[in-house]
Amino acid sequence: MSAREIKVVKDIDALSAHAANLFVDVGRESIALNGTFDVSLAGGSTPRNLYRLLASERHRHELDWKRLSFFFGDERNVPDDSLDSNYLMASETLLAPLDLASNQVHRWRTELSSVDEVVRNYESELIEHFKRSKRGFDLVLLGLGTDAHTASLFPHTAALRETERLAVANWVEKLNDYRLTTTFPVINNALNVMFLVSGSEKAEAVFNVLEGEFRPDNYPAQMVNPMNGNLFWLLDEAAASKLKRLDST
Ligand code: 6PG
Numbered sequence: 001m002s003a004r005e006i007k008v009v010k011d012i013d014a015l016s017a018h019a020a021n022l023f024v025d026v027g028r029e030s031i032a033l034n035g036t037f038d039v040s041l042a043g044g045s046t047p048r049n050l051y052r053l054l055a056s057e058r059h060r061h062e063l064d065w066k067r068l069s070f071f072f073g074d075e076r077n078v079p080d081d082s083l084d085s086n087y088l089m090a091s092e093t094l095l096a097p098l099d100l101a102s103n104q105v106h107r108w109r110t111e112l113s114s115v116d117e118v119v120r121n122y123e124s125e126l127i128e129h130f131k132r133s134k135r136g137f138d139l140v141l142l143g144l145g146t147d148a149h150t151a152s153l154f155p156h157t158a159a160l161r162e163t164e165r166l167a168v169a170n171w172v173e174k175l176n177d178y179r180l181t182t183t184f185p186v187i188n189n190a191l192n193v194m195f196l197v198s199g200s201e202k203a204e205a206v207f208n209v210l211e212g213e214f215r216p217d218n219y220p221a222q223m224v225n226p227m228n229g230n231l232f233w234l235l236d237e238a239a240a241s242k243l244k245r246l247d248s249t
Contacts, residue, residue, distance in 0.1 A: 016049035042141040043086030051094035074152035074181040075108035115169035136189030148219035152179030207242035
């Protein structure tokens, strides 16, 4: 039986420290088992501290980084040098400081001519990468929006119903733009999924997803349930403040 764990820690610093230790533990296990560690990175702002910590003197010597391959769970429909780019955030905080080989990092090539082209390119990279191993990601990092979206799987959007494609361009009405995202089949095929959620503004969404009625169209993160994988919810006290049942399930 795969683990389902909710861990509540004091604040964003404690959250990042705990996540960094878990990242290294999972990485060491993956590398020992398969010689590789395939990671899908989360975007947004919450993981920034974690990424900086992993590349810091505190952790950078704990993993054989040349064994890692980095993908992105989702991306905004922006150039990769835009301040909104998830790739730019991860590159500045984690990827560039680790001095990785270019073939270790698989970004959404948002410079291509259309979102469909970007998605086709990314999906082919995913298929190419995993066709040898027949496994999924060893670790998928996820954030949670205040509307209970995760990756770019937003409430009431078409991507929530995707069961075949690995990557799609998801039209998000409230953003009046496409978001590029991997789908639940990719996330739920991972060996480990780790949510990182911080701040009181997320407390309602955390409660709805973890203790509310099962309404995945309203609370998409409820669809994250790795079939043969571990699911870790790492929350700080503010984000967990509306939870009533804090037993680890
Ligand atoms: C993105 C993320 C998204 C994010 C949540 C939380 O592209 O923004 O993939 O799913 O994780 O919106 O964002 P914050 O960490 O900035 O609160």
